[in-house]
Amino acid sequence: MSTKAPEMTVSLAGVELRSPVIAASGTFGYGVEFEEIVALDRIGAFVTKGLSKEPMPGNPTPRIIETAAGMMNAIGLQNMGVRPFIEEKLPRLREIKGAVVIANIFGYTVEDCLEVIRALNDAEGIAMYELNASCPNTSHGGMVFGTDPGLLKELVTRTKEIAKRPLMVKLSPNVTSIGQMAKVAEEAGADAVSLVNTFVSLAIDVETRKPRIANVTGGLSGPAIKPIAVRMTHEASKAVKIPVVGMGGIIRAEDAVEFLMAGATAVQVGTASYADPRAVENITVGLKKWCASHQVEQVKSLTGSLIL
Numbered sequence: 001m002s003t004k005a006p007e008m009t010v011s012l013a014g015v016e017l018r019s020p021v022i023a024a025s026g027t028f029g030y031g032v033e034f035e036e037i038v039a040l041d042r043i044g045a046f047v048t049k050g051l052s053k054e055p056m057p058g059n060p061t062p063r064i065i066e067t068a069a070g071m072m073n074a075i076g077l078q079n080m081g082v083r084p085f086i087e088e089k090l091p092r093l094r095e096i097k098g099a100v101v102i103a104n105i106f107g108y109t110v111e112d113c114l115e116v117i118r119a120l121n122d123a124e125g126i127a128m129y130e131l132n133a134s135c136p137n138t139s140h141g142g143m144v145f146g147t148d149p150g151l152l153k154e155l156v157t158r159t160k161e162i163a164k165r166p167l168m169v170k171l172s173p174n175v176t177s178i179g180q181m182a183k184v185a186e187e188a189g190a191d192a193v194s195l196v197n198t199f200v201s202l203a204i205d206v207e208t209r210k211p212r213i214a215n216v217t218g219g220l221s222g223p224a225i226k227p228i229a230v231r232m233t234h235e236a237s238k239a240v241k242i243p244v245v246g247m248g249g250i251i252r253a254e255d256a257v258e259f260l261m262a263g264a265t266a267v268q269v270g271t272a273s274y275a276d277p278r279a280v281e282n283i284t285v286g287l288k289k290w291c292a293s294h295q296v297e298q299v300k301s302l303t304g305s306l307i308l
């Protein structure tokens, strides 16, 4: 048995990560809020809360509820806006040597997204972009970029044209064929795809007969969605050659291993940080231990190792 420590680094679209475990968007603030709790230079990377061209207040409350084995949220992409992020948060992040920052971007139109990318392009301290392609597009009757192949193609093509950093496209799981959407993103120039975002869901208070979330529907995340997310990660990884980043319900190291075996190059951890703010770091450490105890010398060898 090898006594050497397992090699945990992975390359994600040219970005070197010291571990394949990444903190997911919307569950890790802008990173700086977690610096006392989680060593940002020990986890693989973290993804910022979604950034828009202007600050956004989000949806009315209640907008988060717990469900069996998960949670529903309709935060509504509340955020401080891209310019305040660059001015108030990024300088501190740059000081944390070794922290890998992935900026999550969204907009209601393609132009909105382009404006966010233009602002970020000139800022130092960001390793890559994650484009949230599952946000509503008001100019197209409330449809979302991530569920319409034509819109997704346009969004990715135009953002890729101007992005000065690797572009990872975050796909919506609310589609019939995730493989098809991953392929559309790849053909339009995406350097990686990440999946899944949350599943559209509805919870009803049976006493009042009203939705439990003010927005009526919310996005379901957490362990409840994990087997669906693993299946989708597998389908996406079969459909494309670019790296796939898998997520959905990861709460322990073995969950991360499942996603890697299904075909993911790296994974993200979201909801678990709500139950335990140290979850991302614990899973990072746990994954290394898992590799050591299973004679896995290089974590990257797990990717796509599912035996059928």
Ligand SMILES: Cc1cc2nc3c(=O)[nH]c(=O)nc-3n(C[C@H](O)[C@H](O)[C@H](O)COP(=O)(O)O)c2cc1C
Residues within 6 Å of the ligand: 024, 025, 026, 027, 049, 050, 071, 073, 075, 077, 104, 132, 170, 196, 197, 198, 220, 221, 222, 223, 225, 247, 248, 249, 250, 268, 269, 270, 271, 272
């Ligand atoms: C409260 C909350 C806020 C989120 N905000 C964002 C966001 O701003 N942008 C984004 O791309 N995904 C966002 N997500 C989705 C997560 O990044 C992740 O894709 C999803 O929750 C599935 O992973 P999990 O089961 O580990 O949470 C959010 C999720 C939660 C629970």
